Amino acid sequence: MSTTEDTKSRRSRRAEPIDKRTAKNGKVTWTFQLDVGTKPDGSRDRQRFTYDTQTEARREYRRISSEVAAGTYVHLLTLTVDEACEEWLTGRRFRRGVSAANTRNHLKPARRYFGARKLSSLTKADVDKLVDWMLTAGRVNQRAKVDPESLSSRVCAFVALHTDGVSARAIQAQFPGQDIHTRLSALLKAGRVRRVSRGVYAVADTADGSQPRGVKPVTVRSTLTALSMMVQSYVDQGRLPRNVVALAERPADEIDDRDDDEDTDDPKAWTVAEVQRFRTAAQAHRLYAAWLMSTYGMRRSEVLGMRWTRFSDTALKVRRGRVAVGTETEENLPKSRRSRRDLPPPAELAAALRSLKKVQRAECLALGIPWSDDRLIVVDEAGAPLRPERYTDEFHKIAKAAGLRRIQLKGLRNTSVSLMLALGIPAHIVAAWHGHDPSMSLSVYSVVQGEDLAAAGTAAFGS
Template sequence: MTETPAKKTRRAEPIDKRTAKNGETSYHFMVDVGTKPDGSRDRPRFTYRTMTEARREYRRITSEVAAGTYIRPLDLTVDEACDEWIEGRRLRRQVTRNNYINHLLPARRFMGGRKLAQLTKADGDALVTWMLTQGRVDQRRKVDPDSLSSRVAAFVALHTEGVAAQAIQAEFPGQDIHNPLSALVRAGRVARTGRAVYAATETAAVERGVKPVTVRSTLTALSMMVQSYVDQGRLPRNVIALVERPADEIPEDDDAVDAAKSWTVAEIEQFRTAAEAHRLYACWLMSTYGMRRSEVLGMRWSRFSDAALKVRRGRVAVGTETEENLPKSRRSRRDLPPPAELAAALRALKKVQRTECLALGVAWSDDRLIAAHADGTPIRPEWYTDEFQRIAKAAGLRRIQLKGLRNTSVSLMLALGIPVHIVAAWHGHDPAMSLSVYSDTHADDLKAAGAALYQ
């Protein structure tokens, strides 16, 4: 009588054990998780070190596949994910793109080679600690080791007692060693110890951290990048959103407490008086009325009339170049009725520029930029900021940033009782920004508030 072979039973959990040549064991299984773009089965292999871990993951993965919530692990490093995210954003302004790139640089330096799907909150916390203690890049140390400067520095370091410039020149015949030496002295890598005698200095870079505001900018950009993959269904959650943002330190000295981001009425009047003789007085008035630097530098005569200054474009610095583009936001596009003094100053500047064009033999065009030098070349954003500081310093005013004029404009309008939605509309931003970011309180405001409380 022929025996019937025993029927092979199907395993409830098809997990196989594998023993490698070195004796290490692992456990693996394969699961259908969907279909590939070409229509074939997507059946990846999952491998774990223990049977317990393999069983737990098999149950989790099959349950998620059945529920339609399974997310295949993302096989991208942080560097690759940053590149893909930036490339996929349709950014109108190059300066915005550059800002994202710069904000992500610390994260890429610290964990660029890590798999994005393997990041944890602890990794985000470690990034914050590293940035606050060691994250600053010393630009003076970013040198090419094969450059002439580096080779000169290495030669000088060989002579502990110092070496004469003549000997250095003999070591590098036919090459100008004076400019590299001057650069090395400015960078602190070489010291001039005597007449034409140079010695090496301590070149070890001092580890320093960055400010909390820089850390917050990096975390914001990194969290936006990670969240985009969560929204695509390629990551289960955004662990960077769980990282606590560092707060700014509270200063203890009186000078730091008194430091403000805007001027008082008396100080702004003092600045306006000091700038009155300046050729670009009309531009400084536009700044004191709260216009952004990009809006002042992007304003053309064709958009000015006694009825309105039409904010339609902006000019910003992008590296060593400038970019003229649409305003920062939809709210930034606005028509501002210029006050009488501003309209008069603009008409006076227009007359001056017409005279300059006539003297240079250049045809006048209303498409010309208002913020331009006498020869018609556009004002560089950096020059405009530096010139503001020169005027303020000559007038003996407290140092604030150029954007402090915008803060001043918002604060003074709010102090005059102008409704916040009108203040926001004038400055081209959200009303919440007027109160939380741009407004500033001065001692006189606090004094008046206290005096009026029980009167």
């Protein structure tokens, strides 16, 4: 290089306002200041940038100054993950309180794991570590809150007396009249007992519950979805360069390859015969009409939010829903626009609703309570609305008394979708009845029964 070229190069380097700094501990850094825009009050936004090497400082100075000149520079976000989540949640306009509560709960694992980490410093590797942590140790330990006098604790203590395990039948005999199946399920999830074999339980290996446990993949996916929505909002605002959460791979559900039929202990839906047995068992129940609405595929929130003013022999108008939000119950708009619909009630349902209305009128008269058609349909004898949890508990009591396989209440919705599709009703009509997208009917709610497979196999070649 000639002397003239060397002089020009040195002048160019000196023109870049990069300073060398030496800390008291001897650490050397390279820093520069640059105007990156204007603040909300109109003053210039001058920021300082510091790097470990002179080469990196030069490269970043040229990149940042070029982006500022082109108007494409992204201001570094200084919020922590926790602060960013709170700011995003505060700015959201949720239509339903339960949606806000669910989104906040989905973000809890990320807020707990990252804590005070700067959101702008997160990488795909960090998100992958969050996924691994949730799958292996992300479950919150509730053992410290256990009441020793509760039914769960007494069941656990009884199981602990049998080192080789004890059958569910023996546990039920020890606690007659109690819903032992629900207690055992809860104890399994809490890690307090373990299943030795089918129907046989023993106390967990770690009595203090200190062993870390993970959550299911579906929980991880919910957290990543909420976290990705939050990060994407800052990307859209120009406060982050990219959404690293969207780059992380979502964990898939585990596939059970066991040869036994243990997975039938937790079915998603009933067969035609089973749902008919439930309907027969529910006929003697005061809220038989409500159980019919549930078997016809209406959501729990829709059944509990239905008022007499929205019922006629020609239409059940789904306009509101009642859901549990923490310890409170909230009445709000339907889950989606598709959920707002008018359902022509089948004759048996219309008759059951008219009968329930007569019963409730008589109850009001006996209690001296004025009648109003604007009251909710699902209320107790005193006219008080039923809590969603109580409605679910009543469902399980009826199903258990009928000797039916245990399914979740929302399994009635799966059952309704599956039965309609099996009858050859077009998917778009099934979806319209249930208030969701046709793709949901086929991919989420539809459950293929054994007899459906048998019929398909027989019809294939007419055998």
